[in-house]
Amino acid sequence: xxxxxxxxxxxxxxxxxxxxxxxxxxxxxxxxxxxxxxxxxxxxxxxxxxxxxxxxxxxxxxxxxxxxxxxxxxxxxxxxxxxxxxxxxxxxxxxxxxxxxxxxxxxxxxxxxxxxxxxxxxxxxxxxxxxxxxxxxxxxxxxxxxxxxxxxxxxxxxxxxxxxxxxxxxxxxxxxxxxxxxxxxxxxxxxxxxxx
Amino acid sequence: xxxxxxxxxxxxxxxxxxxxxxxxxxxxxxxxxxxxxxxxxxxxxxxxxxxxxxxxxxxxxxxxxxxxxxxxxxxxxxxxxxxxxxxxxxxxxxxxxxxxxxxxxxxxx
Numbered sequence: 001x002x003x004x005x006x007x008x009x010x011x012x013x014x015x016x017x018x019x020x021x022x023x024x025x026x027x028x029x030x031x032x033x034x035x036x037x038x039x040x041x042x043x044x045x046x047x048x049x050x051x052x053x054x055x056x057x058x059x060x061x062x063x064x065x066x067x068x069x070x071x072x073x074x075x076x077x078x079x080x081x082x083x084x085x086x087x088x089x090x091x092x093x094x095x096x097x098x099x100x101x102x103x104x105x106x107x108x109x110x111x112x113x114x115x116x117x118x119x120x121x122x123x124x125x126x127x128x129x130x131x132x133x134x135x136x137x138x139x140x141x142x143x144x145x146x147x148x149x150x151x152x153x154x155x156x157x158x159x160x161x162x163x164x165x166x167x168x169x170x171x172x173x174x175x176x177x178x179x180x181x182x183x184x185x186x187x188x189x190x191x192x193x194x195x196x
Numbered sequence: 197x198x199x200x201x202x203x204x205x206x207x208x209x210x211x212x213x214x215x216x217x218x219x220x221x222x223x224x225x226x227x228x229x230x231x232x233x234x235x236x237x238x239x240x241x242x243x244x245x246x247x248x249x250x251x252x253x254x255x256x257x258x259x260x261x262x263x264x265x266x267x268x269x270x271x272x273x274x275x276x277x278x279x280x281x282x283x284x285x286x287x288x289x290x291x292x293x294x295x296x297x298x299x300x301x302x303x304x305x
Contacts, residue, residue, distance in 0.1 A: 006206075029207035034266055034303035037288020038211050072286040111210040154221070156282045184287050 030112055039112050040186045044071075046105035046125035047180035052173065056129040060179035061166035063096060064159040066122035068188050071159040075182035078142075078167060079150045082175035085143040091136030091164040100126040108182070121185055123159065127177075134166055141170070161188065161196060197241075203232040205265040208303055211289065212268040215301040218283055222276035229299065230269035233262040252297050267302035274298065 008028055012021060022028065030039055052058035058080075064071050078086070096102065105121040128134075142151060157165060167179050201212045212231065219226035233241070238257040245254040252269075254260070261267035270277070277298040281291035284301050292300030 029205065032207060035207055035211075038303060039207075041287040070286065072283055074283055111214050154279070156279065156286065158286050184283065186288050189288070 030114060037186055037189065041111065041184050042107050042119075042186075043109040043182065044105060044121040044123065044185050045108045045180070045182045046103055046121070046123075047178065048103050048125050048127040049176065049178045050127035050129055051176050052129040052169070054174045055172050056131060057133060057169045057172050058127075058129055058175055058177040059100070059134055059166060059168040060127045060177060061091065061097075061100065061125070061134075061164050061168075062159065062181045062183070063091075063093075063100075063124045063126060063164040064122065064161055065095060065124055067161050068193060069122035069161065070186055070188050070192065071123045072184040073157045073159060073165060073181060074154060074184060076153045076165075076167070076179065077150060078177065078179045079148050080144050080169075080175050080177050081147055082173060083144055083147060084173060084175060085141055085170045087133075087138040087166075087168050087170055088140035088142065089134065089136040089138045089166040089168060091134065091166050092162060093164065094162055096124065096126055097128070097134050099128040099130045101128065102126045123183065123185060125181060127179075131172075134168055136164075136166055159183075160192070197230055197237045198232045199228045199230055201228060201231055201268070203265070204268065208266045211303065212301075215268055215280060215284055215289075216270055218280035219270050219272040219276045222279045223272040226270055226272035226276055228268060229271045230262060231267075232265045233260065235263060238263055252299060253295070261302035267300060269299045270301065271299060 048060040050058050050060060062073060103125040105123055105125045201209055204212055216228060235257050238260050241254040242256050244250045281293045281298060285291045290302050290304035292298055
């Protein structure tokens with residue numbers, strides 16, 4: 001049980017004769033207070049693909065719908081079958097905007113060696129083909145000059161509870177839009193939640 | 197003074213490797229310059245800092261996370277350190293950038 005902390009395994013075995021019991025008063029190394037937030041950090045990833053018909057706007061988003069998790073987006077890749085310009089929007093809302101459907105988002109890696117299968121993501125990857133823009137504050141514009149060219153952005157962006165990143169065509173048009181995200185995720189600190 | 201990640205406390209080692217990996221994503225020449233320090237080593241660093249011989253600040257002996265084995269210093273470009281520091285802080289760790297020590301990453305308190 002204590003593969004990541006052999007000294008505790010030795011102490012436990014010495015005190016209890018067992019190897020899978022934590023004696024009272026002993027804190028496992030990975031549970032030390034200073035590891036609380038780092039220890040709950042996992043690498044997550046997901047991707048979305050949407051086909052928009054003429055007259056609709058292709059849109060893909062990463063939504064933090066949790067009330068107590070922080071997501072740190074570290075990688076975004078996208079490509080479009082058409083030569084088009086896209087907004088990168090910051091969006092705030094308690095749920096998915098109308099017309100969006102959710103994808104599976106899942107763990108990729110965890111740095112807590114005790115966790116063989118880390119828990120699932122609290123963030124939701126979703127896509128939509130809409131008649132009108134989703135809304136939210138646009139803070140970037142990216143343009144593909146060649147169909148299916150792959151673009152990549154590695155600037156870290158923090159998503160608190162109830163916030164989202166949306167990658168959305170500037171105008172209606174037929175295309176296939178592919179977006180993939182990678183992010184780190186952890187539970188929010190009490191002071192962070194209090195500041196919301 | 198150790199620059200080996202293996203000399204840090206076992207629970208912090210995966211995080212130290214992660215910090216290095218984040219820096220290396222932006223700077224392939226990123227390398228670890230300091231991990232665990234003895235009290236004597238921290239004392240010497242602090243005295244050098246007081247004499248103005250060190251580019252980076254050093255805490256008095258007994259107050260450094262390096263002595264507790266939960267801190268790592270990484271040499272990398274300013275851009276790589278800023279990138280890794282932003283993620284490290286967001287993930288719950290403490291980064292020395294805001295206090296003029298951008299090479300420093302620790303577990304916080």
